[in-house]
Amino acid sequence: MVESKHKWKAWLYLAPAIILLIIFTVWPIINTVRMAFLEGYDSMDAAGGMQYSVSIENFTKVLQYKGFLTCLKNTMLLCVLTVPLSTILALLIAVCLNAIKPLQRLLQTIFFLPYVTNSIAIGMVFAAMFNMVMPTPNDPTSVGIINNVIEFFGGEPINWINAGSSYWANITVMVIYIVWNALPFKILVLLGGLQSINKQYYDAAKVDGTSRRRVFTRITVPLLSPMLTYVVITGFIGGFKEYSSIVGIFGEDMGPAGNSGSLNTMVGFIYEALQNSKVGRASAAALILFGIIFVVTMLNMYVSKKKTHY
Amino acid sequence: MSELQNKTMQEKDLKKVSTHQKVGKILVKVLLYTFLMVMALIVIFPFYFMLISSVKTLPEYNRAVPTLWPEFIRLRNYVDAFNTGNLGQLFINTMIVGIVSTILSLVITVLSAFAFARLEFKGKNALFAALLGTMMIPGELFTITNYVTVTRFGWLESYTVLIVPFLVSVFYIYLLRQNFMQIPNELYLAAKVDGMSDIKYLWKVMIPLALPTLISITILKMMGAWNSYVWPRLVANEGEYQLITNGLRNAFTDAEGNTDIPVQMAAVAIVSAPLFLVFIFLRKYIMKGVSRSGIKG
Structure with missing residues (x-):
């Protein structure tokens, strides 16, 4: 009796979650696939009762579309540059943090600060730092704080993000901002991993007189490899969905003034198509994004399985 | 060479080695601290820049050689910011969305996690696996259809559209279920024998024991509302329901x-x-929640 009473109760407790998930998670998966395969699906026309034929035209159109290829290139480039850079830097910082005692907690807190920020808001701060202040009549030489630093070390000021700035200058700014933003999470996970490594390994290495570098490459990194894998996979997933950090620095034009869209990403492309009610195209692009993320994640897991030591 | 001399020589050698080691150790420590300090400075510089710039006058800000400390502290900038950005309304909107969605989300999460952790029903494991499977799919894929759906429901430009679509988080259900599973089943059976209802048991036993996880979920959910940008921009960008991040960028x-x-x-x-205030007071919960989630907001 009690058991059967439990059964309907369980479903009662699950009901709110399941109903919401069916409407906002399960149905979207089915519907997005459906719309992606309906030729030129447009939400406005569809509401007006228009019928569509099934084809893969959305996919071929998206892949031929120059705007999409720019987005794909930007996204890939940012991923390939920021994930290794932020992982290595985070690993270095975590290892150093793990090796010190005084000030460890304070420094740990400081390194976590970028996480508790709004990526649009702090993006605006970075934009201000890299900004070339427009030369005013009484002050024609203002070039922004980063350029001040460059000049201080004897370099030439660079047009980072203003009108007429080069693509690589823009990408450099984005890489710096994204790495700055990605560090806290990676340091947190890697430091947690380091602190859980059994001290006996290090004691044994000490007895054997093993060099620091060897201890690092033969003990620390192998024992940390599950965390490294985790950090790299989540880094790639986040990197492929890069969007709001670019809005933070360049605004909704997704590029420097006069060259809007030049830094657009896959997610930016999807939202743009969606806002123009080109839902079929947006769906196809989202499925392509999902495919890429899936393949990269599987690849990472495959590589790490071969290299992971537990 | 006498035996004694030989011995002292050896001792000297040993001492030399140990001072060598000591110097090396100190050198390593100095290098470690220098590296960490430089990195820490780079990490906090944007915050410092934000704060000093926020109290400068425009002419002082535009100087060729920047001042590292403002000559004149102009707090009026804050008043101007509050007024031109209409930040008051944006604050209220964001708080309403954050608080309501957190409370509803907690109720749904607790009930589902309880069902998955304690109750037996047909297809439980299959359903749970299916839920975990949806975590692999990028959110953008849902957004497209959800945008079409909420447009059809006539929800655009409302609090509902900002709250309802994201109430259920599979990740939070998973997190809380793991926590509930650690609570011994005997407690539940004992409570049943005493004639305690499920809800009472949940409220009196499970929730207090899982409080740290619930606090982590609350903070992450609130931070999510505070930082959300993409969805609000799609569904409530112009009118009175605009959220803080959307209002900030172009104002x-x-x-x-x-x-x-x-x-x-x-x-x-x-x-x-x-965000900083919350972080200062609830650091432990944030860092714990974040290290397990891997998602920002």
Whole structure:
């Protein structure tokens, strides 16, 4: 009796979650696939009762579309540059943090600060730092704080993000901002991993007189490899969905003034198509994004399985 | 050479080695601290820049050689920021969305996690596996159809559209279920024998024991509301339901594209302050929740 009473109760407790998930998670998966395969699906026309034929035209159109290829290139480039850079830097910082005692907690807190920020808001701060202040009549030489630093070390000021700035200058700014933003999470996970490594390994290495570098490459990194894998996979997933950090620095034009869209990403492309009610195209692009993320994640897991030591 | 001399020589050698080691150790420590300090400075510099810029006058900000400390502290920037950005309304909207969605989300999460952790029913494991499977799919894929759906429901430009679609988080259910599973089943059976209802048991036993996880979920959910940008921009970008991040980006740029950066920085500081306060008081829960989630917001 009690058991059967439990059964309907369980479903009662699950009901709110399941109903919401069916409407906002399960149905979207089915519907997005459906719309992606309906030729030129447009939400406005569809509401007006228009019928569509099934084809893969959305996919071929998206892949031929120059705007999409720019987005794909930007996204890939940012991923390939920021994930290794932020992982290595985070690993270095975590290892150093793990090796010190005084000030460890304070420094740990400081390194976590970028996480508790709004990526649009702090993006605006970075934009201000890299900004070339427009030369005013009484002050024609203002070039922004980063350029001040460059000049201080004897370099030439660079047009980072203003009108007429080069693509690589823009990408450099984005890489710096994204790495700055990605560090806290990676340091947190890697430091947690380091602190859980059994001290006996290090004691044994000490007895054997093993060099620091060897201890690092033969003990620390192998024992940390599950965390490294985790950090790299989540880094790639986040990197492929890069969007709001670019809005933070360049605004909704997704590029420097006069060259809007030049830094657009896959997610930016999807939202743009969606806002123009080109839902079929947006769906196809989202499925392509999902495919890429899936393949990269599987690849990472495959590589790490071969290299992971537990 | 006498035996004694030989011995002292050996001792000297040993001492030499140990001082060598000591010097090496100190050197390593110095290097470690220097590296960490430099990195820490780079990490906090943007915050420092934001704060000093937010109290500068525009002419001082625009100087060729920047001042590292403002000559004149102009707090008026904060008032200007609050007024031009209409930050008050944006604050209220964001708080309403954050609080309501957190409470509803907690109720749904607790009930589902309880069902998955304690109750037996047909297809439980299959259903749970299916839920975990949806976590692999990028959110953008849902957004497209959800945008079409909420448009059809006539929800655009409302609080509902900002709250309802994201109430259920599979990740939070998973997190809380793991926590509930650690609570011994005997407690539940004992409570049943005593004739305690499920809800009472949940409230009196499970929730207090899982409180740290619930606090982590609350903070992450609130931070999510505070930082959400993409969805609100799609569904409530113009009118009275705009959220703080959306209002922030363009409010301080005039028609010619010029930005009063000190005022803008003051607005950024105002928007960042609540997050920092929460972080200072609830550091432990945030870091614990984050290290397990891997998702920002």
